[in-house]
Amino acid sequence: MKILKYLLTLFLISGAIFFVFISNLESSYAIHKSIGISAPKEVVFEALQNTKDWNLWLPNLKKTSQYTDTNNVHWRANNRLITVGVHKQNTPSFIEHQIKIEGHSPINSSWELSQEHSQTTAKVTLHGQLSFWEKILSLWKGYPNKQLSSYLEASTNINNYLEQQMNVHSIKIKNIGNQPEQWIISTAITSLSIADSAAEKLVLLAKQDSLILQKSPFILSTKENYHIAYLTTSVVPDLPIDKEYQIRKLPNTTYVNATLKGGYTYLPKAIKEVENYAQKTGYKISETLPLKLQLVKGEKDTKNPANWFTEIWIPIEQKSIESLTAN
Template sequence: MKIFKYILFLILIFVIGGSIYIATQEGHYKIDYEETINAPQQMVYNEVLDLKNWEYWLPWSFTKIEFKNIKNDTIDINKPYLQWESSVIGDGNLTTHEALAYSSIVQQLKVENFLGESNGKMYWNFEAIAPQKTKVTWGIKGKKSFKDKLAELITGESTIEQLKPKLKEGLDNIEEVVLRKMNKYNITTEGVVQYGGGYYLYSSTSSKLSQISNKMRPIVQAIDAFMNKNEIEKIGNPLVVYNEYNTSNNSVIFSAGYFTSTQITTPINSNILSGKIPTQKALKTILKGNYKNLEKAWQKSYQYIEENRLEIDSTRHRFQVYLSDPDKVVNPAKWNTHLYIPIK
């Protein structure tokens, strides 16, 4: 009987001592991971802000995930809310509380599993380090419950050791998802149309076909500044006219500029000139997507001409009109470009 009492006493001492040991362990945690994602700041920020996207890149598996809006109790606004069920990490939810456009997001996190309830704060920071590069910091911080500390003791892994690889995996997944969205494109040949033509101001240069979109930007900007300075009205969007095309080395001489309402006389020594695209029949093709797909769009246009036995008017130049401003439309998949090949 005395032995039994001694055993109980030792067990009690062990439990009390263990509880004191666990309770005195570090009570707070903060873990974050930083990674550079090859995508514009606005696109990465929007990917994270829209909780409907999370199921495609979260590094944990779920049996059920649901998005909805909840009404804040004190402020009359809707707050994005994500709820999930998981046999791996436990059931939980996440609410977005603060969002500073393109810069930062703060969220409240709650997870319930067999060890009890755990609460934390999730935070995101986005910093543009180049037009197509964003430094992203994803972090979680909070206070450990007694059960959290016990779990660390049992598993032999700290909260930081458990979370850090997952944060990296999540950021890798975000980059993959965003790049997949950016690389989408569609080419549609609309057939022969009547193009109205018009006068335009332009400058010319030579380039590889793949570099046209990059080389035309400073030209267009210079012409835009010239037109603003001289109070000349711009009509429509920037255009590129292919003056010469060398298929052997895939190089072109092209002109880039803006349409004008009337013919404009420019200074004699100016490299900005006035030209005219006549009213004509032309095969029209629409590229929706990154300019790197322009060559594919031209190839599809010429394939359409061959298949439909159309005759190209070789006395006139093919041209393309840019309907999207990349400075305003950050997702290349949404850029619109119209291509025209003169037809007899």
């Protein structure tokens, strides 16, 4: 009987010592990793913010029957339910997610983004608080360092994913058609990246002079420059010549209509494909008329060039009989 009491006392004392030992272990943890990503930080931020597509660069994530709710996306990995939601963000330099893994305390995943040229450096930190049982796991199975390090390693896949995404593009030639003569109001721009702000300014200038603009803005492009333009009414008032814009008439024109899904760097390739198509159908690219671009979806809508969508109208002329015979 005394031996049993002794063993019970020893067990209770050992349990108390173990409890005190575990309780005094550090609860907070933080695991860090730096990742180099060949994409602008705005594109990286957008990919991190879009938690619905995380499985495109974290292949272990599988969709669940209850895939999304108002604030979170639910995944399954290694037979555990994983819930991800944006916790904090400071566009486009910082974003933090709260990740809840079934059976574990919440984990905060912070991404601090900095950019030099076209390269983004992401400082990723996983941090949180261990429960009592997780402290025991930390002694037994090295939790959370061992498990979360695999997540950090998998996160490097975002570089390959975005690198491929940045180069995705498609060109589609739709048809040949005519556009009647049109009055336009336009102003020169230095690059396509300022098209949206230039269009807003042009609207204000036109309003001051009581000009009525029609439909959406488009871009006229020649070898020398770009102009942002709107269609306007055919009745044009007499205006001083020192305006920040010009009004002119585009003649009746035959165009090849094509679309480009992808970054503006692929515009020369799209134009070349249209030129080849025009030549095969008995036309040539006009050397005097500008081509028209409409930025249906651009940098204002998404920072990822792979998702930009541009309508292209390239002016063409029928080849002369002599050139057709020569070909």
